[in-house]
Amino acid sequence: MTSTSVSIPRRRAAVGTTESTRSRPRARPSTVVAYVALGILSLLWLAPFLWAINTSFKSETDASASPVTFFPAHGYTLDTWAQIFRAGSVPLWMANSAFIAIAVTALTLVVSTLAAYAFSRLDFPGKKVFYALTIGSIMVPTQIFVVPLFDELLALNLVDTYWGIILPQTIAPVMIFVLKRFFDDIPQELEDAARVDGATRFRVFISIVLPLSRTILAAVAIFVFIGAWNNFLWPFIVTNDPNLMTLPVGLQTVTPGYSVIFALRMAQAVLAAAPLIIVFIFFQRHIIRGISTTGIAGA
Amino acid sequence: MTTSSLTPRGRTPQTRRPRRSLSGLLYIAPFFVLFGFFLAWPTVYGLYLSFTDRNLAGSAAAQLVGFANYVEAFGDSLMWRTLGNTLLFTVGSTIPLVIVALALALLVNLKLKGQWLWRLSFFMPYLLASTVVSLIWIWLFNPDLGAVNAVLGAVGIQGPAWLQDPQTAMAAVIIATVWWTVGFNFLLYISGMQNIPEQVYEAASVDGASGWRQLFSITLPLLGRTTALVVALQVLASIKVFDQIYQMTSGGPADSTRTILEYVYDAGFSNYRLGYASAISYIFFVIVIILSLVQLRIFSRKAGR
Numbered sequence: 001m002t003s004t005s006v007s008i009p010r011r012r013a014a015v016g017t018t019e020s021t022r023s024r025p026r027a028r029p030s031t032v033v034a035y036v037a038l039g040i041l042s043l044l045w046l047a048p049f050l051w052a053i054n055t056s057f058k059s060e061t062d063a064s065a066s067p068v069t070f071f072p073a074h075g076y077t078l079d080t081w082a083q084i085f086r087a088g089s090v091p092l093w094m095a096n097s098a099f100i101a102i103a104v105t106a107l108t109l110v111v112s113t114l115a116a117y118a119f120s121r122l123d124f125p126g127k128k129v130f131y132a133l134t135i136g137s138i139m140v141p142t143q144i145f146v147v148p149l150f151d152e153l154l155a156l157n158l159v160d161t162y163w164g165i166i167l168p169q170t171i172a173p174v175m176i177f178v179l180k181r182f183f184d185d186i187p188q189e190l191e192d193a194a195r196v197d198g199a200t201r202f203r204v205f206i207s208i209v210l211p212l213s214r215t216i217l218a219a220v221a222i223f224v225f226i227g228a229w230n231n232f233l234w235p236f237i238v239t240n241d242p243n244l245m246t247l248p249v250g251l252q253t254v255t256p257g258y259s260v261i262f263a264l265r266m267a268q269a270v271l272a273a274a275p276l277i278i279v280f281i282f283f284q285r286h287i288i289r290g291i292s293t294t295g296i297a298g299a
Numbered sequence: 300m301t302t303s304s305l306t307p308r309g310r311t312p313q314t315r316r317p318r319r320s321l322s323g324l325l326y327i328a329p330f331f332v333l334f335g336f337f338l339a340w341p342t343v344y345g346l347y348l349s350f351t352d353r354n355l356a357g358s359a360a361a362q363l364v365g366f367a368n369y370v371e372a373f374g375d376s377l378m379w380r381t382l383g384n385t386l387l388f389t390v391g392s393t394i395p396l397v398i399v400a401l402a403l404a405l406l407v408n409l410k411l412k413g414q415w416l417w418r419l420s421f422f423m424p425y426l427l428a429s430t431v432v433s434l435i436w437i438w439l440f441n442p443d444l445g446a447v448n449a450v451l452g453a454v455g456i457q458g459p460a461w462l463q464d465p466q467t468a469m470a471a472v473i474i475a476t477v478w479w480t481v482g483f484n485f486l487l488y489i490s491g492m493q494n495i496p497e498q499v500y501e502a503a504s505v506d507g508a509s510g511w512r513q514l515f516s517i518t519l520p521l522l523g524r525t526t527a528l529v530v531a532l533q534v535l536a537s538i539k540v541f542d543q544i545y546q547m548t549s550g551g552p553a554d555s556t557r558t559i560l561e562y563v564y565d566a567g568f569s570n571y572r573l574g575y576a577s578a579i580s581y582i583f584f585v586i587v588i589i590l591s592l593v594q595l596r597i598f599s600r601k602a603g604r
Contacts, residue, residue: 030510031411038406038413042420048478049423051446052435068449115330124323130331137338139591143539143560144584147567147576148345149337151353168337176330201322230428232542237568248430252546262438269434276426284415288422291483292490 049273056080056267063263080267089242090271093250097229098275100165100246104228105221107170112220113213116179117205121191134173142171146237153238160241168238169228175220178293182216183209219290226291229276247272348577355571368578378579380554381562382586384469388544388558389537392473396533397526399477400484405518407485408492422482429479429542436475437462437547462548465555472544472556479543480536484529491525492518531594538587559583 055063062072084090119131158164194204236249251268353361372378407417439445440461448458461471503513541560550557567576
């Protein structure tokens with residue numbers, strides 16, 4: 001499991017044997033330099049987060065000690081972590097985030113997959129116009145229109161509701177594009193055979209096309225989920241009720257800019273970051289592949 | 300494009316043209332209902348709002364005011380200031396985000412041991428929510444109690460006040476942004492490098508080309524398309540910056556980091572002037588669309604070669 005996790009399967013098959021010879025570096029001086037450079041850089045990238053974890057286990061006195069030290073003068077403590085779970089809001093926001101991100105992901109998958117399949121396989125009146133609308137809207141940056149969107153949701157009484165947070169996040173035209181391209185490459189014969197046996201079009205879609213598309217569905221799901229879990233601007237605008245807030249929004253609203261409660265802040269940051277990082281460590285290959293396949297078309 | 304990596308092999312010509320029927324409309328209906336409500340309508344409604352004096356604070360119904368909002372916007376020095384800041388952030392973040400990503404990817408692509416660790420380090424921050432990034436960097440950048448100035452102090456440099464100083468606030472925000480999002484560009488470069496056929500390098504080795512020579516004559520030129528893609532995506536992402544700046548500085552100090560999207564937010568949700576905010580949105584929208592079209596042209600020309 002060296003470096004092949006994002007490589008292209010087709011290409012790998014073609015070069016199969018040569019890759020292994022290249023991936024075994026000889027211990028030349030330049031290799032040592034490369035190791036040192038990579039080591040320093042990766043430490044630089046990990047340091048902020050590791051230091052944040054470290055600070056979350058300090059007392060507030062030690063966390064704001066001057067001069068700054070890595071190790072606490074009075075030892076490590078679980079006080080701030082206990083405080084977070086006692087105070088209540090953070091676990092609630094976390095549950096909100098999970099619920100909203102899962103709902104956004106599920107809805108996006110359902111509506112995008114259906115539309116992509118229709119654009120790929122079916123013929124219907126207005127197909128060209130609808131597809132052009134979908135592709136054209138990829139260029140529309142939705143963040144720019146938060147003001148009219150908010151005014152609309154005010155009229156619809158959807159401000160401060162789960163639906164108001166979730167529904168506007170489910171429009172992912174670029175995912176329709178990615179999925180359609182995938183469906184285009186599935187051999188038509190597989191579906192024709194089932195159709196001859198009397199299966200309906202929808203039945204074929206559910207029991208043949210979707211199972212064949214697991215990889216791309218997973219990639220789209222991962223990309224949408226990460227986006228929804230971390231989304232800030234829209235949930236921030238549409239929620240005032242602390243009971244409905246997602247984790248990123250909740251953390252922002254309770255923390256005034258510059259007060260000195262560093263240990264608590266870092267514990268909150270670490271807690272908010274933990275779920276995705278843990279998932280990432282376990283599913284690194286899938287996530288990296290998902291991001292690079294959908295992300296190229298999508299970001 | 301790498302998307303092909305997930306497609307099944309063996310493309311077959313479509314043997315049977317589907318019958319034209321209305322049932323396809325049922326498949327696209329759920330998406331287009333959402334599309335209509337939450338994308339198409341806000342876009343159209345925003346254009347209408349931009350010609351009104353719609354205000355969230357007043358109880359009076361919105362009146363059409365013609366081009367008054369646009370006239371005001373073009374004479375509004377703060378709008379130009381925020382546009383300038385947006386440009387500064389876009390250029391100032393795109394350059395390091397491309398160069399650092401390329402450098403990291405080149406190093407990792409040497410295929411040294413510990414691949415999972417290198418990828419985890421450089422990509423992990425990308426998984427963090429903007430709020431988390433802001434919490435961490437507000438603390439790191441604290442002039443007296445933060446780690447950045449502590450480290451600088453250890454090597455004898457008196458660090459600035461970072462986020463509290465108009466001279467350094469934008470740089471500080473950019474540093475945090477590079478740390479946060481470089482992992483995405485890094486991944487795109489890694490994918491791009493793995494698309495370069497091994498045989499090219501073998502041929503070069505046989506011809507006696509050194510590692511550096513291969514880097515400059517093979518790797519970098521063949522990454523041209525990837526670089527065009529990374530730059531295009533990064534410019535469009537950077538120009539829409541809001542989250543981390545709003546969270547770290549709220550646009551301050553002295554408006555030195557206030558960007559156009561934050562100005563839209565301020566006009567709409569701090570001053571309740573939805574009409575004026577929509578007008579600025581539309582000015583910004585036109586800029587983004589022009590930029591996208593220009594990039595699309597440049598990029599498709601590159602790709603066509």
